[in-house]
Amino acid sequence: MDPKLLVDLSQSFSNLFQDPQLADVFIEIGKPPETKTFSAHSGLLFARSPHFASELKNEWVKRKKGNEIKFVKPNISPRIFEIVLRYIYTGAVSLENQNILSILEILTAADELLLEDLIQYIQSFLLEHRKELLQKNFATVSQFVFKHENFKRLQEYYSTLLKYSDIRQIDSWINGNDTAQTSLVPITHKYNLICRGSRDGFTADNFHRICDDKGPTVIVIKTNKNDQIIGGYSLASWHSRGRSESGVGCFIFSLGDRNGRDPILSRHASGQGIACWKTHGPVFGDQRDLVLFDERIQNGSNNYTKKQSYKVAILSGAELGFVGYNVQEYEVFQVVDKLLE
Structure with missing residues (x-):
């Protein structure tokens, strides 16, 4: 017409x-x-x-x-x-x-x-x-x-992985609260989605290209374990210089699964907080607590978790030994304190 x-x-x-x-x-x-x-x-x-x-x-x-x-x-x-x-x-x-x-x-x-x-x-x-x-x-x-x-x-x-209640829970943990989140407490940070595996690629190279030197970040991972959502928060920036960073402020977590498992918070206890290597994706703890280890993050054979440097195991069985998982999706959020803007 x-x-x-x-x-x-x-x-x-x-x-x-x-x-x-x-x-x-x-x-x-x-x-x-x-x-x-x-x-x-x-x-x-x-x-x-x-x-x-x-x-x-x-x-x-x-x-x-x-x-x-x-x-x-x-x-x-x-x-x-x-x-x-x-x-x-x-x-x-x-x-x-x-x-x-x-x-x-x-x-x-x-x-x-x-x-x-x-x-x-x-x-x-x-x-x-x-x-x-x-x-x-x-x-x-x-x-x-x-x-x-x-x-x-x-x-x-x-986010394709987080609900608003999940964001509120993570924000509460970042602020040092270990108890369950409450709807009465306002969110104090902005969460800028900077990387998504299905959009930006699942390689370690892409992770570092996009996420290095961005300040505090939250990593969120959807696993093949009953669609369980796990992840970690780092106060220190990721980088590719082959060294570890402090665990101050760091924690890893599970947001539960489709079977109704409750969220789990695991704060840093000892050793390194994160490990930053060019050939690996994000690594929390002494190469054990939460690892996206391979060049191929999505289907890597060495994606695993084992309680080591953090206080609590976030997947069932990880308190006893290595628990592997496949990554269905992952997202990385840059965390910005609203008071510092």
Whole structure:
């Protein structure tokens, strides 16, 4: 179709949006004291929103008089709904002048109204044009996106392995708390995803090329042991200079598995904290506690854990001997203290 015809069509529907004379649907939006009733056309709502299409077909909709239909949507603010309703009519939305909280509200409304194209557009906009906001507002946005299963692209931007509760738990451990995390304690660090095996490669060379000299980091590994998630935190930077680094602040951990195993925290006890060799991936402890040893991190025959320099074994059996595992995925996060920014 000629693009000009699409522009003309959008303008025609924009005119319809602004002229409620033939409207037969009235939508009460918001909660007191901020409420507003919007007029709309049932045929257009039916065609553009699966959510409204389903409601229009339901027998429970309340009819006011004649063929007029009333909906009540208390979960969306009038300002946000006007933006979304205009999109329903015109297929256009402008996000350039919206702050991050408003964009998240629009995304939430799009999810409630099953506007899949708008959901994908907003995610693309944030990932392509507002990455700095995604990092600056890490705690707010990451908590938000992990509560909505339809926001996969934003979830993957933060992590494919960690849930928000996992991030909160790791943050609590970094702050020196050994007890279970609590939702009342705010996250005090940003976690910048800098390396993902399936995206950047599983070789030791790629690990060091991307992750060396980045300051404090968290390594997260998905194993073939009941999909168990294990990992480690190092306060010292990784490097390729063939020497060990202090264990001050270091710990390794398990976040449990699909069988309901509880998280395990294992803080550094003695010996080296991490070992930094060009030919190896990340190594915690005296070459034993948590090792991605081979050049080929993903299917390396020497990926293993054994209790040695850290206080507690993180995989069953590792307190007695070496426990090997395959790496299904791994991610590395640069840890940035918000107070130091």
